[in-house]
Amino acid sequence: MSAFSAGPEPPGRRALVGRLAAGGAVAGLLMAAVAAPAVMTAGAASNAVVDYWDGLPTTLPSEPPPQRSTILAADGSKIAEFFQENRVPLRLAEVAPIARRAVVAVEDDRFYSHGPIDLRGTLRALVNNSAGGGRQGGSTLTQQYVKNQLLNTADTGDEKARATEVSLARKAAEARLAAALEKTMTKDQILEGYLNIAYYGDGAYGIGTAAQHYFSVPASKLSLEQAALLAGLVQNPIGYDPTLHPEAARTRRNIVLARMRDTGVITAAQASAAQRTPVTLKLSDPANGCTASRYPFYCQWIKDTLLTDPTFGVNAAARKRFVDRGGLVIKTAMQPKVMAATQKAVDDALGRDNQFAAGVAVVQPGTGHVLGFAQNRTFGVKPGQTNVNYPTMRSFQPGSTFKPITYATGLENGFPVEGTINAPARFYPTSMNAPPAGYYRNQSSVDAGVLTAGQAIARSSNTWFLTLEQDVGVPKVAAMADRLGYGLKSKVGPRDGSLTLGAYDTSPLRMAAIYASFAAHGRVCAPIGIVSITDATGAAVKVPSAGCHQEVRAGIADAVTAGLAQTIDGPDPYRTGKNLSLGRPAAGKTGTTDGNSAVWFAGFTPQLATAVWVGDPRGGQAHPVNSLRLYGNRISSVFGSTAAGPIWRAAMLAMHEGAPVQHFAPVGPAELSGATSITPDVRGLTVDQAIGDLQRSGFTVTIAPQTAAESATSKPGQVASQTPAPGTVVGLRGTARLVLTAGSDTSKVVPAP
Structure with a gap:
């Protein structure tokens, strides 16, 4: 007997094929094509039909159906799950035997005895439908699996339409694919695939998800009544949805139970008892997406990276397909301890309902790993909520936190660490543009005079850094910023002296990464959140690289660090960060932008680099930070040291709790001499x-x-x-x-x- 046959040919079958062909060319061609593997040796199929059959495709797309994706923290704990189709694939052994039998009984009771094409069922359906007896399906489970797989792999609207169109040509193509499929897959493998790919209504894809969704049980624990209900859903997932149409669902369940009785799967007594049982649901839904995550802003940043980074696809459509297919396990650099520390720091300082917001980003020096970030806002789209990620927004002027970049440029061009500059009270640029007043000035009179780099950093002297910038040239400072990852590109002109005062937008994340490069002795790394990804098959997926490389000479970076350390624990009584000591080596810089549009503090230890921005997300120029409610009290003197600094200190103290004390490298002799x-x-x-x-x-x-x-x-x-x-x-x-x-x-x- 042929591998595709369904048993001895019933009397008159060839005559029936002839009558069908006479009644309709397409119907006859399909019937002959479906019958061809079984009867062509008997002369029932013409050469044209054989050619038609042989010309149909035999390779079924093997792409797995969409699944859930999981985002994990660095310690393996779950950050979030997201999916386009809620599906958790199971092995056949993980599905209760009664559930498998229910599906076979109602969909294809002779599945294990016939070939990929059930001639008896196909003939019955064609005769019934031709006689106007109502629509009947003649597809085997193998053919249904083929149809679902074709729909699963369809990308465009046209492809989806072709996969679902009501036509005999589509049925013939499915039959041909089914015939080829059963040469490479066992019946159990096909049933497993069918159970995982079928849609069960109400957003549940696959029997594993359906069991959890409707009954809150694993598929291995499904009862007879539950199994029959799920088996009946596949025919019409919407019409028989028990959450929408409970009576229709019960009626359909009872039909399945009757079919199980008639095919010998269960006894008449079992069927009768089960049919009298009411439909009882215990609905449950998995958390989907970042809204349900404990760390929604970090989660959203990871999803945005998947959809925008060219590593995951050559264009937006390719990246969306990559994400929508799911089945991804995404390991991130996020550390729950860091997230908890930063979130508590912003919430304690400002609260969630403050007019002013804080954005905090933490980067690990030497790796680029983004360990966490926070903002004092609730994730969402309702009033009082936001889905905008302040730590990653490149929309904020960093103010004086930019000045160490100018210092690094000076060191690289021969300025000695122990050198001094006579900072004027007013700086009138000669080779750079002047502000509207015609000159730049300092915040305080103590910022002027002959100052070392350490004093200039600690006091944040504007005119000291403008003098240095004019000496080395704006283009060199801009080039240094870009080498460190600032992203200025061609935005800065050769006379734009305000660059050193932080007049060009960046993000807290970028500034944290730049300060991390100083902590890492000049090793520059792009900030990354995704550490590794595996796909649905368990294979590793290429992820964005931090591209770590030695960009700045180690001695220069260490000299910048030494200068920044003066801000916090230096001897200068006028240092801006004197109230921000961590009790361990730390370096940092305050930042207050023009007109108090925002205030900053960026700093680091050898282990962690953290940047804090505080401002009004509606726009700092229109809504300056002149007065601020901080820790429940109103303060009117708002600077980087008084608003952003305390948040930085609180977060850093919590993050370093229990961590060993590490020291900065000493400054080398070449840098000291300005060689x-x-x-x-x-x-x-x-x-x-x-x-x-x-x-x-x-x-x-x-x-x-x-x-x-x-x-x-x-x-x-x-x-x-x-x-x-x-x-x-x-x-x-x-x-x-x-x-x-x-x-x-x-x-x-x-x-x-």
Whole structure:
């Protein structure tokens, strides 16, 4: 007997096929095609039908159906679940035997005895439907699984329409796929797939989810009555939905029970008793999405990353499909202890109903891992709530928290750590733009005079940093900011002196990451929340990289750290952070933007970097922070040290509880002296000689991808030209670019110094 046959051919079947074909060409072609595997050897199928059958596709898309995705914290605890289709796939052994039998009894009672195509059922349905006896389905469970899988993998509206259209051509295609499928899958595997992919109404996909949703039990514990109800839902998930149509659901359940009785699955007594049992539901729904999460803002940031980062798809549609398919386990860097500490700090200070908001971000130095963030708002879209993530919004001017970037630029260009600048009370720029008043000024008279970098940082002297910025040039300061991850790009002009005062928007998260690079001895990492992802098959998925690399010389970063440490625990009586000591080494900087549109504090220990913004989310220029309710009291002197600083200190104290005390690195002799490098002349040398000379002089070496033009006096493998030019004086950071002679290999890997 053929593997596709359903038993001996009933008398008159070929004649019936002929009558159907005579009555309708399409119907006859489908019937002949469905019958072809069983009867073609007997001459029932014409060559045209055989060709038609053989031309149908035989490969079923194998993409798993959409599932729930889970977001996890660093310790493995669950942050949230989200899904487009609420489905938890099960193995067949995890489904109660009575539930499996109920489905087979009502949908395809001879499933285990016939092939992929039930000729008897198909003939019965065609004869009944042709005679006007009402619509009957002739599909086997295998064919139904094929239909559901085709719908599951349909992306476009047209594809979904083709997968569900009422046509004999679609039925023929399903039959062909079913025939091919049963060559590669067992009956149990097909039943398992069907139970997992079928829709059971009221948002429940798959029998595992349906059991939990309607009865709050695992599918392995389904009773006879419950199993019959679920088996009946698949035919019409909306019409038989027990939450909407309880009587229709009960009637359908009883039909299933009768079918189970008639097929010998249960006895008549069992069927009768079960049919008298009322339908009893115990509804439950899983938490879906970030609204139900304990950490909704972090959760939403992770979801936004999945939908916007090119790592997860070449365009928005591809990324949405990646997320909607689900089945993802997303491990994040979030630490519950950090989240609890930051949230308590903002809530204690400002409360949820304060006009002014706080955004806090915490980054781990050296990894870029975003351990947590918080804001004093409730997540949602109702009045008094927000789904806007303040810690990640790049919409806030950072004020004087930018100044350490200018200091790092100065150090890199030869300014000595122990050098001084005479900061004027009023600074009239000569090579930079002036503000409307024609000059810049300080907040206090003590910010002027001859100051060291440590004093200038501790007091936050505007004119000291403007002088340094003018000396090194705005473009170099802007370049340093971008190297650290600020993201200015081309927004800053060469005369925009207000850059050092933090006039260009950023986010608390970006500032925390920049300060983390100082804590990490100049190692710059992009802030990331996603550490790893596995898909529905358990395979690892590529995730965004922090791209950690040594961008700033370690000695320079350590010198910046030493200067920032003066703000908190330094000897200067005028330091702005004198009330923010943690009792362990810490470094930081206050920030108050022009017109008090916002106040900041950013700082770090060797273990953690934290940035705090406080302002009005409606817009700081229109709603300045001139007066603020803090810890239940109204304060009128609002600065980074009085509003953002206390929040930073409270969060950092809680986060460091029980952590070992670590110390900052000392400042090296080169930085103390403000040493510079002179570019050696390496033109005409071999590549290896040139690299060696430059590295011994403290330079980082790169090779240009294009060679110089051909020359009669040069040989391949030599240096044709160099940047910077020979004799150029550079700061503590030196990068040399070599252009090689024609015919040279430009792919050479430059060895480490």
